[in-house]
Amino acid sequence: MAIEIPRELLPVDGRFGCGPSKVRPAQIEALAAAGASLLGTSHRQAPVKGLVRSVREQLSALLRLPDGYEIIVGNGGSTAFWDAAAFGLIENRAQNLVFGEFGGKFAKAAAAPWLQAPDVRQAEPGTRTEAEIVDGVDLYAWPHNETSTGVAAPVRRVAAEGALTVIDATSAAGGIDVDLAEADVYYFAPQKNLGSDGGLWFAAVSPAAIDRIERIAASGRYIPEFLSLKNALDNSRLEQTLNTPALATLHLLDSQLQWINGNGGLTWAAARTAESSGELYAWAEASPVATPFVRAAEDRSPVVVTIDFADEVDAAALAKTLRANGIVDTEPYRKLGRNQLRIATFVSIEPEDVRQLIRSIDHVLAHS
Ligand SMILES: *Cc1c(COP(=O)(O)O)cnc(C)c1O
Numbered sequence: 001m002a003i004e005i006p007r008e009l010l011p012v013d014g015r016f017g018c019g020p021s022k023v024r025p026a027q028i029e030a031l032a033a034a035g036a037s038l039l040g041t042s043h044r045q046a047p048v049k050g051l052v053r054s055v056r057e058q059l060s061a062l063l064r065l066p067d068g069y070e071i072i073v074g075n076g077g078s079t080a081f082w083d084a085a086a087f088g089l090i091e092n093r094a095q096n097l098v099f100g101e102f103g104g105k106f107a108k109a110a111a112a113p114w115l116q117a118p119d120v121r122q123a124e125p126g127t128r129t130e131a132e133i134v135d136g137v138d139l140y141a142w143p144h145n146e147t148s149t150g151v152a153a154p155v156r157r158v159a160a161e162g163a164l165t166v167i168d169a170t171s172a173a174g175g176i177d178v179d180l181a182e183a184d185v186y187y188f189a190p191q192k193n194l195g196s197d198g199g200l201w202f203a204a205v206s207p208a209a210i211d212r213i214e215r216i217a218a219s220g221r222y223i224p225e226f227l228s229l230k231n232a233l234d235n236s237r238l239e240q241t242l243n244t245p246a247l248a249t250l251h252l253l254d255s256q257l258q259w260i261n262g263n264g265g266l267t268w269a270a271a272r273t274a275e276s277s278g279e280l281y282a283w284a285e286a287s288p289v290a291t292p293f294v295r296a297a298e299d300r301s302p303v304v305v306t307i308d309f310a311d312e313v314d315a316a317a318l319a320k321t322l323r324a325n326g327i328v329d330t331e332p333y334r335k336l337g338r339n340q341l342r343i344a345t346f347v348s349i350e351p352e353d354v355r356q357l358i359r360s361i362d363h364v365l366a367h368s
Helices: 025-037 046-062 077-088 101-109 207-217 229-237 247-263 265-286 315-324 351-367
Strands: 070-075 094-098 119-122 139-143 164-168 185-188 200-205 290-292 304-309 340-344
Touching (some): 025 247, 046 200, 070 077, 070 229, 077 185, 077 200, 077 207, 094 101, 101 139, 200 207, 200 247, 207 229, 247 265, 265 290, 265 304, 304 315, 315 340, 315 351, 340 351
Parallel strands (some): 094 139
Antiparallel strands (some): 185 200
16 A cells, blocks of 8 residues: 555645646636636637737746847747747757757757758756857757756857847746846746646747847748747737637736736746755755755756655655655656656745655655
């Protein structure tokens, strides 16, 4: 029989997955309350357009957008954005820093036949690599937070004349502080730290990125309409998407943004994720059977914590026991194949629930 964790050790909310991730109960209640005045209504009319406007305004506030930057939105999640970038953002050649699954997926999309093969800079999982200026590269790309490994990388503009710095912020946006002046494109989907559901992508784009989007769109290159960033730009300015968006996703995102901005914005959110992740890293460093997977402390993500276990602990069995007790999605990224737990410490997750999770893990370890 599975070990039963005493109730007083359990977190109030057992969702620690890295995406889809915890949606706060207040968001779900707000969605239910909005109900029939929103769901099932036209995405070309005021209730939904107003919602898109609110999301774009609140994202601009949260990310403290520099002058001239805009928020654009499209359907298909971050994965669609990679293909859209291959069609409409990479002029000729990208440099892709790859230190996990997600960085690798953008590198694959950037290997499109109409482009020069990307300059891929690979690093071992759990470490990272730096951009290096190369002649002929017009777009430098890396994830702010590599969700598959728990490595966070600084967002710093690559000082190459005319080149764009493009950051995958899918799991970082709204949970790690950032200066958007250091990036031309900061794109993300809302089902991770932003505590909504999947299916949409958002991108904060600089004037230089807008220029690039418009120039490539006018160049005669074939671009499918669904993947056209120019199309997304034009539609976003009208507070809409090319085709029907998920209205519930937008609503959940809107209430999450109100909550973060109302509590103090990015500074508050970053302090909260640092507190939660700090508890786990400190626990792992002090534990005789656990170690942070990311050795370099400065590369450790504040929003996705990966913890390796010694051979005598079966991390898969540990995750299974936690699951049986209502603590879900602590399994490691499937392709990493390590004896590991991966725990989200996104802004929605209460720091006290992280402390309870640690108590629960200690209980299971002591009774296995
Ligand atoms: C989850 C994730 C993605 C993929 O997002 P989708 O919306 O599912 O396409 C891309 N990049 C990073 C860093 C992620 O964490």
